[in-house]
Amino acid sequence: MTVDNLAQPARKHTEVAVGVLLRESDGALLISSRPAGKPYAGYWEFPGGKLEEGESVEQALRRELVEELGVSIGQAIPWKVTEHDYPHALVRLHWCKVTAWSGEFEMREGQQMAWQQLPLEVHPVLPGAYPVLQWLSEERGLVFDQGYYEAQQPKP
Numbered sequence: 001m002t003v004d005n006l007a008q009p010a011r012k013h014t015e016v017a018v019g020v021l022l023r024e025s026d027g028a029l030l031i032s033s034r035p036a037g038k039p040y041a042g043y044w045e046f047p048g049g050k051l052e053e054g055e056s057v058e059q060a061l062r063r064e065l066v067e068e069l070g071v072s073i074g075q076a077i078p079w080k081v082t083e084h085d086y087p088h089a090l091v092r093l094h095w096c097k098v099t100a101w102s103g104e105f106e107m108r109e110g111q112q113m114a115w116q117q118l119p120l121e122v123h124p125v126l127p128g129a130y131p132v133l134q135w136l137s138e139e140r141g142l143v144f145d146q147g148y149y150e151a152q153q154p155k156p
């Protein structure tokens with residue numbers, strides 16, 4: 001460890017609730033694009049957002065999906081937790097599966113949404129979502145090829 005590292009305070013995690021909405025009829029996944037004005041605007045991700053003070057993961061996810069998509073979710077089933085270190089934030093992503101919701105989808109933040117099978121056709125995909133694509137692929141007996149998604153990232 002260098003002297004510089006010793007001098008740095010530990011980075012605080014930003015807690016994020018993320019929903020993997022699964023369509024019963026064909027197993028498609030709901031993916032949405034990040035709205036203008038946010039870091040990684042235009043990247044595709046699973047819908048969700050940051051926990052507010054005092055909120056549980058499920059409460060935050062329920063609130064975010066109303067705010068972003070206009071739908072009320074049923075149970076959010078906790079699935080896995082990952083971390084991703086971006087230049088803008090160190091995030092802890094709380095992934096939940098969601099199989100029931102009500103209401104009509106409305107893009108309330110000017111974003112786009114798409115029901116997708118694997119591998120996703122939309123791009124670029126937020127790198128913090130890769131692990132979920134891997135688990136979903138494994139569940140479905142599909143090969144996950146991270147290079148396919150990396151090749152679709154904008155060139156620096």
Ligand SMILES: Nc1nc2c([nH]c(=O)n2[C@H]2C[C@H](O)[C@@H](COP(=O)(O)OP(=O)(O)OP(=O)(O)O)O2)c(=O)[nH]1
Nearest residue numbers: 016018045046047048049050084089091126128129
């Ligand atoms: N929603 C979502 N966020 C993800 C995914 N993968 C991933 O790394 N993230 C990261 C990106 C952001 O740093 C963070 C989510 O924060 P955000 O800025 O979208 O959350 P928010 O809607 O509460 O934003 P805000 O406008 O209130 O600040 O999690 C994903 O698949 N979905």
